[in-house]
Amino acid sequence: MDEVMLSIFEIFNYLTEVKKLYTELSLDEQVSILNEIKLFLKDLSPFKDEPVDCVLWKKVEDILPNSYNPNKVAPPEYKLLKHSILHDGYTQPIVTIKVDGKYEIVDGFHRAKVGALETIKKRTYGHIPITVLGNNNSNIKDRMASTIRHNRARGKHEVTLMVDLVKELIERGWEDENIIKELGMSKDEVLRLKQISGLPELFKNRQFSKSWNILKK
Structure with missing residues (x-):
């Protein structure tokens, strides 16, 4: 028990000295060290894969x-x-x-x-x-999708900018199925945003139903 108490006392003295040295650093140095300590602890944390853990x-x-x-x-x-x-x-x-x-x-x-x-x-x-x-x-597409997921989780987004974003994702090679899955949209939502854009190129790969054909007499 005496050895344990001695070890605790030594650690306390060491931390006190570290604290003294830390307070003598500049603000930028203090912040840098704090961030490094947090990153070090993150590597040890069972929650290290969760961004909010650090x-x-x-x-x-x-x-x-x-x-x-x-x-x-x-x-x-x-x-x-x-x-x-x-x-x-x-x-x-x-x-x-x-x-x-x-x-x-x-x-x-x-x-x-x-x-x-x-x-x-x-x-x-x-x-x-x-x-x-x-x-x-x-990847820029993944960042864009992540932003939309955060916004939609709060129920807030602006339609005009959503149209522009869907347009950009399509131009970057995303299919409707990717947008539906990654942005949590329905098929109708994606179609509606395409329609709002008024841009025919957003429909260039879309197959339309033949039910719209006019029957000849």
Whole structure:
């Protein structure tokens, strides 16, 4: 028992010394070390395959928006979001994928936008909490699909941007079946978005029923 107590005492002294050294570091060094510790613990975690198991703090300027998010927040909701983060703090991280040393937003664009406001930025020392998706989302089509899944899970998306996104996925080689499966849409939803686009090329590979043929007398 005495040996155990001695070991605990030694560990406590060691941690106290580490804490002292840590407080003498610059803010950037402190944040970097914290992120490294979290990544180290993630490797040991039984939940390491879940992105939320490791929340990192990254600088605002390292967080990039994407060009395909069909989610829009109305002014009252955005105002409430700012109020919530201002008073309650960040309760949800921004979902990202690492691209060329930066972090592209998959979900949480408006939370990241609030984080760039001076009031919030000052409080978080210019950093934003993020989670990072795995390599299975490194492909642009997979990132687009992931963004839509996050938006649809909340029941929010803008039809016009959804049309553009479906069009782009089709142009990138996705079949209707891929869109239905990956975006959680029905066959009718995909067809309706194609119809709204008014672009005939979206139907170039579609087989129509012969029941529309006019019978000759």
